[in-house]
Amino acid sequence: MLRRELIATYGSYSTDPLPEDHELWLRWMDKGVKFAKLPEELLQWTDHPQRLSRTHANYSVAAFYRTKMHWLARWLQHTLRGRPVVVAGTSALCVERTRMLEAEGITVAGSTDVKRRDVPGYAFIPHLELPQPGEVFIVSFISQRGTGDRIAEFLTSRGLTEGEDFILAA
Numbered sequence: 001m002l003r004r005e006l007i008a009t010y011g012s013y014s015t016d017p018l019p020e021d022h023e024l025w026l027r028w029m030d031k032g033v034k035f036a037k038l039p040e041e042l043l044q045w046t047d048h049p050q051r052l053s054r055t056h057a058n059y060s061v062a063a064f065y066r067t068k069m070h071w072l073a074r075w076l077q078h079t080l081r082g083r084p085v086v087v088a089g090t091s092a093l094c095v096e097r098t099r100m101l102e103a104e105g106i107t108v109a110g111s112t113d114v115k116r117r118d119v120p121g122y123a124f125i126p127h128l129e130l131p132q133p134g135e136v137f138i139v140s141f142i143s144q145r146g147t148g149d150r151i152a153e154f155l156t157s158r159g160l161t162e163g164e165d166f167i168l169a170a
Contacts, residue, residue, distance in 0.1 A: 001042065006033060018067045019059050026071035065100060072139075072169055073104030079164075080137050084109035086125060088140035088151060088166075090117040097141040097169075098122075112138070133159045143170035 010028050013020040025035065053059045076085065085106055087098045090113045098108050098119075110123035118124050125131075130138070138160070140151050148168045155166050162168070 001038075017058050018063050019053075022064060023067050023071075026067065030071055030074055065097060068169070069097065069100040069104050072167075073101060073106045076101075076106050076137070076139075083135065083137045086110045086112055086130070086136045086138050087122070088112050088127075088138055089142040089170075090119050090124075091142075093143070094141040095119055101139070109136070113142075127154070130155075130158065130160075133161065133165050136165075138166035140166065140168045141170050 006028065010031050010033060012024075014023050014027075016023075029035070049055075057063065085101075085108045087094060087101075087108055088111070089097075090111050094111075098111070102108055108122060110125050111119050112125045112127050112130060114127055116124060116126065130136070138155065140148070142148070142151060148170060152162055152166075152168060156162065160166050
């Protein structure tokens, strides 16, 4: 549900080959539009397996991440203030997402994880040796269920602030 004037001000759905709802939300967030989850249920529908958002390539995981990395990169350009980016996560999936972020113009200086796993082209920083707040910006691509809360808790315990010093982007 949205206000009609938002479309007039910020544009409607993209017709590019991407997940259009996701892109619209990220584009509008980039412009400062605020979103909220309503406490009451306003609509019910039956979701069937043949629905386009379940079958079309525009809604693939890769398409979502290409869209997400584009808008994350834009946000980081406003947020980094000259700080280097360190990616949390060294799995193949995290490295793939790191490369997508770099393709959007963000330079990644290093990686961190709880276990040492060197990623060619990136300095490894053990998680217990991460720099002080304000020195780097950490982007976590670690996506195991429940891990985001633990990562946020760990980084916060080291004085880092979510949205200012780190973001969970899995």
